[in-house]
Amino acid sequence: MAASSKKWLWGLLAAAFLVPLLRPVLPDIVSDYRLFLVSTMMIAAIAVLGLNLLTGFNGQISLGHGAFYAVGAYTAAVLMDQANWPYWATIPAAAIVCFIVGYLFGLPALKLEGHYLALATFALALAVPQILKYKWLEGLTGGVQGIVLNKPEVPFGLPMSEDQWLYYYVLIVMVLLYWGAANMLNSRSGRAMKAIRDYAIAADTMGIDTALYKTVTFGISAAYTGIAGALSASAIAFVAPDSFNIFLSIKFLIGLVVGGIGSLAGSVVGGIFYVLVDNSAQALSTFAKNDLGLQFDLSAYTVFGILLIVLMYLMPMGIVGGVYYLVQSMRSSMRGPQAQQQAATQKQHATR
């Protein structure tokens, strides 16, 4: 099982690195626009990954990760615009700034549990766009006008288009971050994080410094989402307060729940899902109106909502959880009744 999933992972990675090279051969299928779209999916995946570290693995709910995304994006944009930093150097800077902001926000958040924390982060998400418009910051942030940036240029004279390069740039960052997160979760600290999620008092008794772990997790989670924000500033080449409204935070949460809470692969699936569905929802709604002859307007948001409900009903554990369960039950039905019983107990365990 473990060996085969590793093979899959390597295969997927190889495909991710090789397919864009087909652009000169198949310009219609591997087009610049599609590469750009996949880049935005990967950026979303990184942001969801950041939220997953906090919510999925540490049990703290955040409705305000759009705020950290905004801070990361603005850090990158201001550094590029005012200080002429190269775009790649803004990634660590955004990570550090967001880590500090996240850590500091995590301190008072220690006193807040569950729903209260969700509300506090919600307030943060509402406040950040307003703060970005604030008079005293206007010189830096450009106020409501935002900041117009340049797209990353292809380095070393490589024979690539801008979008191809952007794709590789984002892909490399994502792979590194994913690898980092996977290692962290497999370490002592990772187990401590999960222990706090499962039973905070027990974790405390075991000698885990829950306060430290919770705040640091908040910081790391914010840093991941901030990196995603910095990447998006490079990719979109424009930042404005309107880009970071409350819907952004909600979208991260949707991506998280749909992909699979507490699953790293689920974060990637969730990031891809929300960009994909967000884009196809409108196509679906016009399709329903024009081709199926629906009499009333079905707005894109309605389609999005219906899809979500159906998905949550069919796969309550998220896409990755659902697929995993499907594979398990298929295997056990091939093996016979004894294994089926085993799978049943496993299922019980999984749904708990």
Next chain:
Amino acid sequence: MITSRRGFVSGVSAAALLSVSRSAFAQKKYDDGATDKEIKIGHFCPYSGPASAYGVIGQAHQVFWKMVNDTGGINGRKVVFVTLDDGYSPPKSVEVTRQLVEQDKVLCLFNTLGTPTNTAIHKYVNQKKVPHLFVSTGASKWGKPKEFPWTMGFQPDYHTEGVIYAKHALKNTPDAKVAVLMQNDDYGKDYFEGFKDGLGKEAGRIVKHVTYEVTDPTVDSQVIQMKDSGANVFFNISTPKFAAQSIRKAAEIGWKPVQYLNNVSASVASVMKPAGFDNGQGILTAAYLKDPTDHQWDNDDEMKMWREYMTKFMPQANQADANYIFAYAVATMMRETLKKCGDNLTRENVMRQAANFQNFRIPLLLPGINVSTSPTDFYPIQAVQLSRFKGETWELFGEVMHAESS
């Protein structure tokens, strides 16, 4: 150089031949998005999300192009109008614009809506050399042919309008002390800058400047602050909801300044009525379109034709909504531009034709206001007429004012 007669004649005929063959070539020239059968144009606006009230403009456009196709299209070509939802979110606008340009391969973009959203794609469309025409925002940055030769605005820009109010105030209220209520975004700032420019050396006459956020519930406290400042002129830069609130509040607390209301909120149905007709008497604004509630246009040919069109193609629409007037006027301008392109449907030619209107009449603009553009003038409409609220409608007065340049 001596030219023999024969040489001259053959030269001329050769030139004629050449020009014929050239025009034969020129007769059908296409870029992405144009063929013998169709012309594809792209558009985005918020059909969903917090700004979805603007979605009616997109719906009106869809109906307009359907009407164009039903009545024979443009020079025998059908118009394929691709409109996408960007939810008023700049990153999404970039995404849908790239989809329109790179996947759907539209010939040009038309009337894309919103200031931040258009700012996000400004550079991209100019790099890609895609015409970005008649954008649905009045910021002054859309008319800069030198830096951005592929982007053109439509409506009178906010800056110019602000200048006009300031000049009028200086002339008619000699001891003017001005209070300004402003929405805190670039739309508000554009107006305010224009107003200050219009005051020129007299900018010190602004005794109070208060702002509000779009998300605020009311502007009551701002209005009270303005009254306390002792101002006798009130320049109201706000969107419909806040405009109605502030007009009503000013009347309630007995503040009676000379009021200038920005054109954005010059709607009888959504501003003056909720504010109370009594409270709004004498308010000044600048208009460039015919107001659908104004009875003086009841027998106007253009207005009658528009009402017929609306009744036939959009029977459910509220005809008191001035957004439909705007949509019809700007779409007509696009249709004329495409018509003028003839069979030369290249992006370059679309831009050349868009920048080549001389005093052209677009239906539903006020009498005396026409469209003029040139390769150095990318502001199609630059004239407004002041009007004063009287009874239950706006009453135009004075001359049509042309902004010299901006």
